Amino acid sequence: MKTLEKKELRKIYIDKREKLTEEERERLSKKIVEKLFSLDLKGFKNILLFCPFRGEPDITPLFSWVIREGKNLILPRVEGKNLKLIRVKDHESLSPGAFCILEPKEGEEVKPEEIELSLIPGLLFDKRGYRIGYGKGYYDRLLAKLGGLRVGVCYEFQVVEEVPRDSWDKPVDLVVTEEKIYEGGKEK
Ligand code: ADP
Ligand code: MG
Numbered sequence: 001m002k003t004l005e006k007k008e009l010r011k012i013y014i015d016k017r018e019k020l021t022e023e024e025r026e027r028l029s030k031k032i033v034e035k036l037f038s039l040d041l042k043g044f045k046n047i048l049l050f051c052p053f054r055g056e057p058d059i060t061p062l063f064s065w066v067i068r069e070g071k072n073l074i075l076p077r078v079e080g081k082n083l084k085l086i087r088v089k090d091h092e093s094l095s096p097g098a099f100c101i102l103e104p105k106e107g108e109e110v111k112p113e114e115i116e117l118s119l120i121p122g123l124l125f126d127k128r129g130y131r132i133g134y135g136k137g138y139y140d141r142l143l144a145k146l147g148g149l150r151v152g153v154c155y156e157f158q159v160v161e162e163v164p165r166d167s168w169d170k171p172v173d174l175v176v177t178e179e180k181i182y183e184g185g186k187e188k
Helices: 003-018 022-037 061-068 138-143
Strands: 046-048 072-079 082-087 108-110 117-121 124-126 149-153 174-176 181-183
Touching: 003 124, 022 061, 022 149, 022 174, 061 072, 072 138, 082 138, 117 138
Parallel strands: 046 072, 046 117, 117 149, 149 174
Antiparallel strands: 072 082, 082 108, 174 181
16 A cells, blocks of 8 residues: 555645746646647547646636537536536536636536546646556546547646556556656657
8 A cells, every 4th residue: 555655745846836926827727728738639529628726727718619619518527425426518517707617517427437538636747647546546546437539728837747556546648848848758
């Protein structure tokens, strides 16, 4: 078990992320969104995104893009120990102005197997796509079933050579930061 090591790292990286100013977070988020658009996203229909939480990169410009392109915008909702995936139809109703909510309340459920592209938040990723989250294993349980291309999203300072790994940890396929795209341990 890498529980202690992971716990220490969580503390350090939550702290580092909280030190980002709002301006810095905005600046880096815009670059991350540009990098994400540099991937060829046209072919994906069922797209799982996330609402930025506690200083995570703001990827909400992708929400409008998904809707505009007639693709399916899917967001996770915590249900007990699992993340339920909800197709959000009326994004206007998500929240006044800000267009982001913590969790979608209404909408049809989509099976993880049906997702074609997912963006996965994390506190720390390594270059092979292994991830440390907040410590509840939600995304590990989801990744075990999630189809399609799975893309970790974080700031460059959250990428390290190797994160401590437990048997249940599941890697993502790509990690995208404001500077780089990592795939299989290397820069793409
Ligand atoms: P995180 O990925 O959020 O950083 P951990 O990898 O430490 O957190 O996992 C937290 C907990 O989630 C662990 O106690 C682990 O037993 C549980 N867990 C992870 N994946 C699964 C799974 N596929 N099935 C059941 N429990 C899981
Ligand atoms: Mg894990």
